[in-house]
Amino acid sequence: MASGAAADPASSLQQNFAASLTAVPAEPATVSGAFYVPVYSSVAMTPGRMRADFSVTLSVHNASESRPLTLQRIDYFDTAGARVEAYVKGPVALKPFGTIEIFLPVKDVRGGTGANFVVEWAASGEIAEPVVEALMVGGIGSGHYAFISQGRPIRLVGRKQ
Template identity: 75%
Template sequence: MCHIRAGHIFLALLACLLSLPPGEAAAQSAGSVQQNFANSLTSVPSEPLAASGAFYVPVYSSVAMSQGKLRADFSVTLSVHNASDTTPLVLKRIAYFDTSGRLVESYLKSPVALKPFSTVEVSIAMADTRGGTGANFVVDWAASGEIAEPVVEALMVGGVGAGHYAFISQGRPTRLVGKN
């Protein structure tokens, strides 16, 4: 009987991800969320959208290593999860910004609605370093009524030489602060 440790499986999967040819690892284009995740989507509610919010998700398509002498590039997968078991989640915007705050890409042509407990993802290839060391996503959402707050996070996977790295960045709800 063969005994495989979970860590070995993870490393094997990571090695496969890192070996993808650049042509197969291109960034998703606007509209592909609708195409790639059609089974996760439902009709946008016709009633007014009474609840809304936004998430800011810091991501890293590149990281400086060894006192800045070496750069590691990472693939990025942004996942947006509808945490509600009953209510559709409307995504109004998924936008990717670079280190200087310039819009790199917008991933929705129009609002889409996620079925309860469903997920959509946006992928940035390891070869796509347009975001730089301080890239980020902004996800604007809404719902027709009370809803569980969505879960938004990004997985970065990459490596340098024989070293491979994977880490997660959790989205943070954006709230206005200051004057009351």
């Protein structure tokens, strides 16, 4: 799996998930979208004292049975909104029902308590909306915790039609 500490996360992603990838479609994209995925590499357990660190696994699933899903951007941001890592240098395409993952180990706390991913996607025709979610796993003392954060589509609001 790709790690935030990898020398070239984009190359690692393509190597580790080559079986899930296919050629980027030659047809122009007719539909696109983006997901915002809040993740928690660290969580404050008590104010200013105790912190629990978590591993993070971001999963991007192509929910289409028949069309490839093009991933145009997967960026990781920290609590202050600064980009920490870019995981895609150019478009990559997921096979139908294919999945890729990005793994951040427990020791990688660069994102902090308000970290997030942005995943931009496109397709060359009608397609099932991708499924994007993150699994956080960690513990403190003898207690272990695991939770999921679902990606939320990024949509503009407040514009008059």
